[in-house]
Amino acid sequence: MVECSDGSLYTGYTTDVERRLEEHNAGQGAKYTRGRIPVKLRHQESFKNRSQAQKREYEIKQLPRRKKEELID
Structure with a gap:
């Protein structure tokens, strides 16, 4: 799960987390997430x-934001 620059949360899956973060932050x-970079x-x-x-x-996508924030904490 990444947090976008606007504070929203995006959930996805990948086989390579570092590569995927780089793609998101490159706008790819x-x-x-393209209009909400950088992501963390x-x-x-x-x-x-x-x-x-x-x-x-x-x-995770079905969870309310409060429950997603509990996963982060």
Whole structure:
């Protein structure tokens, strides 16, 4: 999960966190983050396969902001 320059939170999955952060900050990441750079990594989790990562991504996206902030803390 990254925090955008406007304070919003963006959740996604990747196999390479550092590369993905660089892409986001170069304006080449997700459409949502392009106008909200720079972004900062605020939370990450690791999984054995993409399926598990996608399921967790969906779960996090369904959480209210307060619960996402609890993950960050």
